[in-house]
Every structure is written in structure tokens, then in C-alpha cells.
Amino acid sequence: MLGLLQNLLRLSVNKQISNRSNGLFGIYVHWPFCVHKCPYCDFNSHVPNSRSLGAAFDEREFVQSYKAELRHFAKLKPNETINSIFFGGGTPSLMSPQAVGAILDEIASLWSIDENVEITLEANPNSAEVARFKGYKAAGVNRISIGVQSLRDEPLKALGRAHSVSEAKSAVAIAQSIFERSSFDLIYARPEQSLEDWRVELNEALDMAAGHISLYQLTIEQGTRFFDLHRDKKIIMPNTDLSADFYALTNELCSEAGYPAYEISNHAMRGEKSLHNLLYWRYGEYVGIGPGAHGRLIIDDVRFATANEKIPQVWHKNVYANGHGLVTNDKLTWEEEGDELLLMGLRLSEGIDPKRFELLSGRSLSPEQIEDLKGYGFVEQLKNGFLRVTDSGFSVLDAVVADLAA
């Protein structure tokens, strides 16, 4: 009898361990090219054919490398069903619809595709790119996310954007007429922006939105032109209190308009959350292809963190030689998995399931630590047992995560 119980227990532990994923599987395709480099941006983006990149860029040849990388990952994870595909950048709307279609066809030839698959492409609102929207739809894209950044011309100029407000508005309207699902991004808490300016701009944006909007506070990233300007005091950023006020105002206006936050920077009407975002923040599995792309894959119950070579031409050569452009392929320890689950999941308004934390990390969250943070009003426990960060906790999220992970 004892032996039977032990076997049952072992079976249930095995079942749990093989369930390290959350059941969702996605593909992230990074297209690293942009028309020019925006002064605030530290994403892996390069201007093609620029002197710093050296060799000339040929889209068709690059697409061959994307397809080769997909085949590499399909050998490692052959029997998955794809829930989400995300073309991010850089500027994927510089891709021809044929290139997007070729990558999607390769994915469909290697894996099963879920009938409700979400296929998103990030687009810049320049007219040349908007002209490709119908082609993307024909290729299989069913959701578009547009980098509007501001609904005011002056800040757009200051952000170094290559489009006007009217181009951005027209891109959003055209996207909404072609795609059933769309979103756009704005950057706020910008230098010289007042709360009152933002209130008016955000309300305008919410009137334009069609179910989903991403709102990012401007961050100053090392290695960007804004970093130097900020260091030299030529850009003055809002102080901590004002940033917190911007954040609170954003949540208030979005909630009033029916766009509650489901993640720190992402707001959606019911049924319009981005599957790609959920998969990522709920710590699911995804293949990352293209220069600089990251991935998280579970192989034989071990989660691997992958990262690709960032320089496009070097990545391309490596894929040609080896079938992949990986420069990192690390086994994560259970502890690291637990830390990542907290780091990602606590950004979500739904929070994290402490039982899943236990399953991944092999340890429990400290009840004393949780009580402490509850005392400060930074976290709360929901009826379903999930632990979530409160609005006031979000302004000190890094500290909350560090506390819980300790």
C-alpha cells in the first residue's frame, strides 16, 4: 500500500514537473532594421546598408536565414502547437509582405497552428509602411501594433520620429479598417510634458483606440543619445513623485475609458489582451529567431534561456554556417526560473500563482515577507490565491520582486 502511494505521489510530481510551461507556445521574430535610429531607443535596431553594418543587406537572403533558424528550433521542439507569432523590431513593417509570408509559411510547415493563433506585426506609421498593411493581412498577419509615440508634433520631433501626428492618425485608422485587432504605443512622462497635457493627449488616444493600447513611460537607456543629453542636463526627466503621478493618472483615465491595465504598460478592453504579451509575462515558452532575439524553451523538463547574435550580418553568417545564430543557450536553475517567474508575472495585474512558483523553483514564497509587503500595501492576495502587486506597489516593483525573491 505504501509503495502504491509513493508511486502515485511520484507520478503526480512528474506530471507537475513536465508542466513547467503554461501550455502556451509562441514564436518571436526579430527584424532588426530601421530607417534611422531614434535617440531614446536601445532595442537591437540597425540602419541597413549603413557603414557600421558593413556588408550590403539582401532581404531574400536574410529570409533564408530566418527559415533555417525555424528549422533548427523545430528539431528541438517538434510537436508544439503555435498560439502566437510576433514580428517585433526594429521595424518589421520595413519587411515586404512576401518576406513575412515566407516566414509564416515556413512556421506552418514545421508546426501545427492553433485555430485562434494571434499573429502580430509591429509597424511604424510612415506612409510607405502603411501601404503594405493589406499585403501583411494577405500573408496571415491578424493584428497590428503601431508605434505612434505621441499625438503632438513637437514631442514627435524631440523623440526623433520620422512621422507626423497626421500620418500616425491615418496609420491607426487604416490599420483599424484592415485588421480586426490593432493596438498602438505612446510614450509619456516625457521631458517638459505636464500632467494636464498628458490628460488631454491620452483621452484623445483612448478615443482613437480599438481595444488595446500600450503606454510606456520614457526611460533613459545607456548607450542612447538621450542618455548623453540627460547626463549633460539637456533633458530633464520628471522626478519620482511626478512619474508616480503620471502613472496614477494613466491608470485612472484608462480605467474610466474601459481600458484597465493588465500589465504595467498594457491596457485592454475585455477580450482584447495580447496573447503574445500574456504568453511572455505568464512565463510561457517561445522560440526567438532573428538577430538579438531571446527565447525560453523547455527541453526534457529543463528551461533554456536562448539569445541570438545581435549584429545582423554576423547572425546571418552564423546561421549560414551552423543553422542557428545562438550565442547563449543556458540551462536555468530552478531558482533562476522562480526569479524570472516573479520578475515577469508580477508585472501582470492578475499576479502570480504561488503554487506555480513552488513548482518551478522548488521552494515556497516566505509568508513573513508577504505579510510585510501586505503591511506596506504593496501586494495583495486574491480570492483565487494569486499574489498581485497593488497600484502603489507598482511604483517600487523592482524592490518588491527583490524582496520576494530573496
Ligand SMILES: C[S@@+](CC[C@H](N)C(=O)[O-])C[C@H]1O[C@@H](n2cnc3c(N)ncnc32)[C@H](O)[C@@H]1O
Ligand atoms: C520595439 S519598440 C519600437 C517599435 C517600432 N519600431 C517603433 O518605433 O514604433 C516598441 C515600443 O517600445 C517603446 N519604447 C522604445 N524605447 C523606449 C524608451 N526608451 N522609453 C519608453 N518606451 C520606449 C516605444 O513605445 C515603442 O513603440
Ligand code: SF4
Ligand atoms: S524606436 Fe523603433 S524605429 Fe526607432 S530605432 Fe527603435 S526600433 Fe527603430
